[in-house]
Amino acid sequence: MFDFRQLRYFIAVAEELSFTRAAQRLHLSQPPLSQQIQALEQDLGTRLLERDKRNVALTAPGKLFLEQARQILAMAEDARTRVAEAAAGFSGQLRLAYTVSVSFHPALPQILLRSGQHAPNVQVLLSEMYTEPQFSALRAGQIDVGFVRDMPAHEDDARCLRLDVIDREPLLLALPAGHRLAGRDHVELGEAAGEPFVVQPRELAATLYDRLVRLAASAGFHPVIRQQAQQLNGLIALVAAGIGLALVPASMQVVKLAGVSYVPLADPDAHLLLAVASRAENPSPVVLQFLQTVFEAKAALGL
Template identity: 40%
Template sequence: MELRHLRYFVAVAAERNFTRAAEKLGIGQPPLSQQIKSLERELGVELFVRTPQGAALTQAGEAFLVEARRVLDDATRAAQAAQRAARGESGQIRIGFTGSAAFNPLVPTLIQRYTQRFPAVQLTLDEANTPILVQGLAEGRHDAVFFRPGRTTLTELDGIAVQRLPDEPMKIVLPSAHPLAARRRLPLAALANEPFVLVPGPAGITLNEEIVRACAEAGFSPRLAQPAPQIASVVNLVAAGLGVSIVPAAIAQVQVKGVRYLDVTGVRMSAKLSLGWREGDTSATLRQFVALAQHAGRD
């Protein structure tokens, strides 16, 4: 028994006439009659009583019609489900992001656009540092990650495709009581003798690279006075008077009492942001997410 047999049967049942049903199906009336007879032989029952006016359902036909319609409806829903999945409109996607990336307005905006366009996709979000995110991609725990690319991570990116997103400027953050806090902008060299609050080691490795590079260009090496567990904690520790720091400009939206954000002059520095995913990943949900990110990156 094939789905077409059920469609033929339902068409005849709806029209109560083989000729009209054949016209509606776009086939000849004799082949339609033969298909119905073949179905009746397979079932071992009569589904129709042939009449001069056409055909009437038997009791067996009435019972079969209920189930035939259900099977056809299920088949239609199955086909639609497969088509939605192929278009990336259903399924799941696991997105990772660094703590500092979460403050970049592009990241929440992109996630919001994706969930609005694909509400049936189950979206899972996970915050971690760049090395863990890159490892999560390689091990299949994440489908795509927003991370801070740097020279130390480039060697770890085998098999990972990368979409560069717009760079973000960086700002100096000072305690509001600091003698230089009244300034709107400041050369980085003015911080040469200041204690720094930074996220040490792998947890902040990319931003640290950029900060150390820019400080070296300004003629000094930053002195770590207070480590911070994550980028969002840096501002609070600066507010507590434990040192100064340099953060991505988007962090300035964290309005903590007791800090001032200043523009950097004298050296070029930026916080880089990228979206990474496994090369060759054929997931349709991922394809749609990457397409949105690529479009956003051109805006």
């Protein structure tokens, strides 16, 4: 069976229509070139070239084989490129999950934009998922990376997963615009003791719910929960309606709803983690390439 070297030799002779010029182009002597062309013709069982002492011409089968030889080499080169891209993480598929609050943080769009520019042949499949379910999905191999808001609570998750911190995002108190604490440079959460709060259900968003309870406990009170909403933007609407106060990440300030004021919290632990989680062992080249993009985006954002 002929090989790629014989195909390259044949193409050179067919294009030059001269064994001498083809040999010079290929940087080898003429006898081995002639031997390889003869071996190719014997393998195919037909003459590809008509030659005499002065002229070389393609036969009809030779013209057909020239076209096929070029296609074979082009396909082989394409296969080589695709394999190299896959090995370097520049092609393939990436299943990415993120919590809803992360969609408001500038890191997510910047990372996705850079990833699309650096690895346009990687298909990114996005899904919204709360933090705890992301840890389970990572361990089960259902997603490849996740943008999470807390460290793993379970030892098995902590042992099996890798977390790269992107940001420790400040937490704000969302208040009705006419509230007595609105417009301040900062407040301590203890100043809101006795005020009603609106929260996401703990079974859906345990991270932010538990952070509110812990911060309130540090300030000496237990928050009064008046109403719940499944999404963060729903909490902002409840705040605007005067139903209660809400603890939200700083990136939620992009939600400009009339009647809502955002005030930074002075409490030292008033922040929310933002990290990218992946499996600790045997990460794919696509995941490693994506994590490199995360580090670059983080540096560009000054985080």
